[in-house]
Amino acid sequence: MKTSDPIDVASHCARAALGMMERHKVPPTPENFAIWYAFVAGRNPVLSDAINLILSGGGKFTQKVNEELYERFAVFGQDKAELREVGLRVEEAVGKVLEYLSNASSGTTNYGAALEHFSGRLSGAPAPDYLTDAVGAIMAETKTMVEINRQLEGNLESSSTEIVRLRNELDDLKREAATDALTQLSNRKMFDHALVMAIHNADETRSPLCLLMIDIDHFKQFNDTYGHPLGDQILKLVGRSLTDIVKVKDTAARYGGEEFAVILPETDLEAALQVAETIRGQVAAKRVTNRRTGQVLGQVTLSAGAARYVPGEDPESLVSRADQTLYLAKKDGRNRVKSEVDLAVAAKTSEGQ
Structure with a gap:
């Protein structure tokens, strides 16, 4: 942020x-x-x-x-060379500001020394001609000091504008580095970071935390049948749906390929399942259309799994459990949401057989 x-x-x-x-x-x-x-x-x-x-x-x-x-x-997979270049430019701009301040300080010191010198000379009851020379010298030094300050003001204004521009450029780089270019969701690196932070906050506040893992059903079939441009269109569709539904405090990410993840801080398992169902239902209600021909190609469905954070577990364990519930949803027919409760029931059923 x-x-x-x-x-x-x-x-x-x-x-x-x-x-x-x-x-x-x-x-x-x-x-x-x-x-x-x-x-x-x-x-x-x-x-x-x-x-x-x-x-x-x-x-x-x-x-x-x-x-x-x-x-x-500090880095979420960005192009380090590019970021380093901008960082060096910021460093250079700050260096110029320090140089301007140093020059101004030097000018002030010289001006003060000149005043002190002339003051000492005036205190000895100088002759009128000498007084005129001394005042003239002070006036000349004053003009020099005014000019130095005027240049300093201009230089500082220019450097301030450059620093603001570079800061905005750095912000843009960081934002791009944390974003999946196709879906505009958080990328995998940002997801990993956000999950660590969410777990830390959940431990600190003792608040609930849930994780959704979501996968597009039969995505490979869409790609093989209609080509990758349509596949990209589907990924964007899911990305827009996640952006519309998740709250600001949540993190929606493209986990990899056609798999997505949603981190839900301060959310219990029941509420997480409701979010997952809303996402699944909204995507299922849409129809994919070939933009070039206008042909309706069919429905996109999602399978989703929800897991709740157990205090003390590591991020990998939480992701693994959410993934297992996702696989259960696919195994049970796709286009549905499962939770770790369903996972436990399935395990007991398997043991009883």
């Missing part, structure tokens, strides 16, 4: 982050600074846990550790 700290808060966090980086011998690169700023600001509880674990264990922040922290908490 994009955040904007007040200038005093941002300055405090930036100084604290740089101080900690220096103490722990972390190179002050833009990537490392982004991680430590987020750590100091308390922006990401999972990041805080990861760094605190290293600190408490006496670990060192080697280049590999720093890269792993950045990969895990």
